[in-house]
Amino acid sequence: MKRTQKKYTVSIGIPAYNEEKNIGHLLSRILTQKVKSVVVEKIIVASDGSTDATESIVSSFKDKRIRFINHKERRGKTSLDNELVRLATTDILVMLDADVLPLANNFLEALCRPIINDHKVGLVGGRVHPAQPNSFFERVIAYSHIVKRHLFKQINGGDTIYLCHGRVRAFSKPVYKTISWPLTCPEDAYSYLHCKKQGYSFFYQKKASVLFRAPTNLLDHAKQSKRFVSGKAILRKYFSEEIVDSSYRLPGGKMLMSSFQFFLRAPVSFIVYFFIQTYVRFVFENVSYKRMYDTSKSTKRLISWPKNL
Numbered sequence: 001m002k003r004t005q006k007k008y009t010v011s012i013g014i015p016a017y018n019e020e021k022n023i024g025h026l027l028s029r030i031l032t033q034k035v036k037s038v039v040v041e042k043i044i045v046a047s048d049g050s051t052d053a054t055e056s057i058v059s060s061f062k063d064k065r066i067r068f069i070n071h072k073e074r075r076g077k078t079s080l081d082n083e084l085v086r087l088a089t090t091d092i093l094v095m096l097d098a099d100v101l102p103l104a105n106n107f108l109e110a111l112c113r114p115i116i117n118d119h120k121v122g123l124v125g126g127r128v129h130p131a132q133p134n135s136f137f138e139r140v141i142a143y144s145h146i147v148k149r150h151l152f153k154q155i156n157g158g159d160t161i162y163l164c165h166g167r168v169r170a171f172s173k174p175v176y177k178t179i180s181w182p183l184t185c186p187e188d189a190y191s192y193l194h195c196k197k198q199g200y201s202f203f204y205q206k207k208a209s210v211l212f213r214a215p216t217n218l219l220d221h222a223k224q225s226k227r228f229v230s231g232k233a234i235l236r237k238y239f240s241e242e243i244v245d246s247s248y249r250l251p252g253g254k255m256l257m258s259s260f261q262f263f264l265r266a267p268v269s270f271i272v273y274f275f276i277q278t279y280v281r282f283v284f285e286n287v288s289y290k291r292m293y294d295t296s297k298s299t300k301r302l303i304s305w306p307k308n309l
Helices: 023-031 054-059 077-087 109-119 137-152 187-197 218-235 240-250 252-265 267-283
Strands: 008-016 038-048 064-072 092-096 100-102 122-131 168-172 201-212
Touching: 008 023, 008 077, 008 109, 023 054, 023 100, 023 240, 023 252, 038 054, 038 077, 038 109, 054 064, 054 077, 054 122, 077 092, 077 187, 109 122, 109 168, 122 187, 137 252, 137 267, 187 201, 187 218, 187 240, 187 252, 201 240, 218 240, 218 267, 252 267
Parallel strands: 008 038, 008 092, 038 064, 122 201
Antiparallel strands: 092 168, 100 201, 122 168
């Protein structure tokens, strides 16, 4: 059902922890977005105990819509997300990780469009694309992201928990105003399940793309992977086991075909990725989800930021 035309108000929430390598570029890209149907009212950067130049870089922007919240001690990403939700009052809330970059100047318009066009859409996930890899390890991980994205798009037309990335999401007001993330949970997957529970639909918007840096080493990849491995169990505390398991279930035939295509196109990368994931699964099989994890440092730089600020 298409809504009547009007300008929809948007808040942008960005949780940040030591993001000096990218936060300036992200804010610059946001401020140069071309929008027709939306008006950006607030851009809130919440620092989770950053000890680098994150604050000074954000403060160098004189746009009155930008607000910086500086927490002296780390609270964890879910705590910051809850704070950003409380501060938002607009029709739409866009949540972005601080280490991504929109790829087009109509990114924001495209991300919000499904909510504007259909009142039943409560949550939109954007397309995440890996940056050009700088090493063999990064190339393996980056290519695996592309293969998995191709697989996930085939599931329910993209309506899957796997395409609800924490890196880029847009929430309608009825959904974000009813959500409160438990402090120890995968907040992206929780967002998807909460949206469904509230009776709204999820939309994967492939036209709204952000760039991200895949981990460049095994340690950083393991840090990211253990959050995913341990997150499924914690979700069963807040949603039924049947709902959680069905949301994570992947069609066996499509998985097999996707793996076979991965192997044919990049056999060495496939074999290396298989052993990497086997190692991660074995090491972190019984890891519990934590409020705060060590961050992946190698994923934070996409392009250089001037050092003299």
